[in-house]
Amino acid sequence: MGDHFLQSGHGVRFEWGPAGAEQLAREVTCLVVVDVLSFTTSVSVAVESGARVFPYPWRDETAHAFAEQMDAELAVGRRAVSRDAPWSLSPAALRRAPFAPRLVLPSPNGSTISAAANGAAVVAGCLRNATAVAAWLAGHGYGTTAERAVGVVAAGERWPDGGLRPAVEDLLGAGAVIASLRRLTGGEASLSAEARIAAAAFRASADVGQDLRDSVSGRELIGGGFPEDVSIAAELDACPLVPVLTGGAFSAAR
Template identity: 60%
Template sequence: MTISFGWGPVEARALAPAAACVVVVDVLSFTTSVGVAVEGGAAVHPYRWRDATAAAFAREKDAVLAVGRREATEAHPWSLSPAALRTAPVPDRLVLPSPNGSTISAEAASGGATVVAASLRNPTAVARWLADRGYGSADRPLAVIASGERWPDGSLRPALEDLLGAGAVLSALARTGTGGAPSPEASAAATLWAATEDPVAALHGCDSGRELYEYGFPQDVAVAAEIDSSTTVPVLVDGAFQEAAP
């Protein structure tokens, strides 16, 4: 199989060594936030931990640190909210802490794979970029990783929004006709996407979407649900996600 699909940091660690490219999907909200920020012109440094070390890392990179959604202020509007990032002034560099998306990005990059951030906003653009570069072939195997969420004990909680996002990329890649051989898991994810009649409703109604409504951030779900609205392909280069080279 030349195109694989997996869940979370542990499976990313298992699949990344054999992959030439890893696509990270964390729809609510890491990769959607990455896409919004990169669209605006920022370089986004992923960081694994949301703790005091994140501030030190941001200072080291001369970057703005994105804080938790509820920690944002008028003076510091940069947060993990993609809706907030869309309206905030665009910094040159932004540090985006995430225990899931950032960790997966780091795991993949440590093995030398090209790392791409995908969401429901850019699956077609990502698929075309992958196909144009031969990813998903025998010479350049591809892994697509759905980040998922965490249960209170820290274990993986599979998340529908990330399965849909991964499926959207895999379905779009199949439509390019590049002839890659998907694993059964990858094929199943693509099939689920194709069979979902109303993905926007699914995103708003899934567990993670309802949680964001309860927390007072429905606009983040709305931004994440802008399906195929973006042609930006964020690629991790020298430790920061940037717009892919033409």
């Protein structure tokens, strides 16, 4: 693919999914992973409790082996939560579950994007910590020059055939981070066209919570019996912590 896919020359860039992350990682010095419903929202909730979160791309027997290797608890699917396995990708379930100092959180999109960093710093962003993430980026000089470029990657969802389905909740989450970074740097952050449009999408939302509830992903979760997950994901700027991937796990930046 041509170098024009890198959005070169801009300090803040925006893309979709693992393939987009791989492209941006060729040049950026930091990747912000955004998977609002609900990998990065779950990471924010777990980190608030003091946990270290190990991303993992598959929920299968290899995940059990990886959790044992990491001496960590393993999160299960939303509908597989039990007394013996109370941790899951559900933010609401994580809030109710006993404290786990080390947690493996399987997520095909979020984990794959995190693994695409190619040496860049990796941050978990969502609506709950958008301003905190932007402040951390600005404080480290990310986004203000092309040499310190940041790539904000919306995870999106998957169609049944495996193709990427752009998801409005991730567009809003990415846009929230980008809009906050632009504001906190006094306009110094140079936005690519893609990043500028993502920020504009967030600013165009009159009610982020309602938009999440009305989105395809939100309606799917609500209809499946998980409305609290959508409500938690919509807690705009409720979390002051910035989960940074260090030593293979997300933990709160110091």
